[in-house]
Every structure is written in structure tokens, then in C-alpha cells.
Amino acid sequence: MFFKLYLLHKQIMNTMKKEVAPDKFDLYLLNVDEFKALNQQKNELKEKIAEMQRQFEESIQPYEAELNAIIKKLESTLAKIEGGPVAKPATAKFGRGKLGISIKQLLQANPDKAFKPREIAAALQTKSTAVSLWFNKYGNQDPEIERIPVGEGGKRFIYQIKK
The missing domain is CATH 1.10.10.10 (Winged helix-like DNA-binding domain superfamily/Winged helix DNA-binding domain)
Structure with missing residues (x-):
């Protein structure tokens, strides 16, 4: 309702005067539009970052699993060499x-x-x-x-x- 009244007011003012300086309502709408655009850019960047992090985690997970398996083998081999009890790997x-x-x-x-x-x-x-x-x-x-x-x-x- 307010916006319709504002548009009507603006049309009346434009017909009365060809060159109207922007009033406080015009300036407010400009700031709102800029705020919306910045918020949208922020959300898009957050989505891109989240997708990149997910892809990174997926690509590194098999290597981490393989590294952990090698570390477990090293620990059990070291325990055998030292003559101590061999720790069972956690599953x-x-x-x-x-x-x-x-x-x-x-x-x-x-x-x-x-x-x-x-x-x-x-x-x-x-x-x-x-x-x-x-x-x-x-x-x-x-x-x-x-x-x-x-x-x-x-x-x-x-x-x-x-x-």
C-alpha cells in the first residue's frame, strides 16, 4: 500500500515538474536495492565455498583412509619388531x-x-x-x-x- 502511494506521488510530482530531485523515499529504495544485491552476492559466494569444500573433502577422503591404513600397518609392524603385543586395528x-x-x-x-x-x-x-x-x-x-x-x-x- 505504501509503495503504491509512493509511486502515485512520484507520478504526480513528475507531471508537475520535469526534473525532480530524489527525495528521502527514492534514496531509501536505492539503498534497499543495493543491500539486496549485496546480500544475494554474499549468498552465492557462500554456496560456491560450501560446494568447493564438499568437493575437497570428497577428493581427499580416500587418501586419508589409505594413509590411516598405512599408519596402522606401520604401528603393528613396529610392535612386532619390538616384540610387544600387537595392537588390533580399530574397525x-x-x-x-x-x-x-x-x-x-x-x-x-x-x-x-x-x-x-x-x-x-x-x-x-x-x-x-x-x-x-x-x-x-x-x-x-x-x-x-x-x-x-x-x-x-x-x-x-x-x-x-x-x-
Whole structure:
């Protein structure tokens, strides 16, 4: 309502006078428009930053998992060399669907390498039976994962991302 009255007032003033100096309402609207534009730019930049951070986290996660697996192997090897008790590696529990996503990320991060389920489990710090079960239940149907038979009779498999 106020805005309609303002526009009507402005039209009347323009008809009476061709050159009207901007009044306080004109100046207020200019500031509001500038504020809206700046707020929109801020929101767009926040979205871009959040997307870049998400992509970075996704790209670095397989390397972090592989690094953690190597550190665990080093710790157990050092314990064997020193003659002390070998610490059992802690296993991570993955929720429904998270294991598959983690496996795909690991395979995508290493497209030239084929993995045994045991190697994937070590990199993800989980049990190899969980990885094998996932491949038998879901992985054999996944169009992005290549299942390569190895060994005698082709009963064992290695996995890699399709090229």
C-alpha cells in the first residue's frame, strides 16, 4: 500500500515538474536495492565455498583412509619388531549405504589399480567380510565397478572402477 502511494506521488510530482530531485523515499529504495544485491552476492559466494569444500573433502577422503591404513600397518609392524603385543586395528562401522560410497570413492581415487576386498577393508579400516558381503550383494550389480575374476576357478575377484 505504501509503495503504491509512493509511486502515485512520484507520478504526480513528475507531471508537475520535469526534473525532480530524489527525495528521502527514492534514496531509501536505492539503498534497499543495493543491500539486496549485496546480500544475494554474499549468498552465492557462500554456496560456491560450501560446494568447493564438499568437493575437497570428497577428493581427499580416500587418501586419508589409505594413509590411516598405512599408519596402522606401520604401528603393528613396529610392535612386532619390538616384540610387544600387537595392537588390533580399530574397525570402523559404516551405516547403510556409506560403505558403498566409501568403496566407490576409494576405487575412483585409484582408477589404475585393482583391489582385493582385504585391501579395500584395510584402506577403509573396516572388516574385509563386510566389504566382501557388500560386493556380493550390491557391488556385482553396480555399473561403475568392474569385477575381475582371479585365481583358480575364478572364484576370487578383484575390483576396480570401470574406465
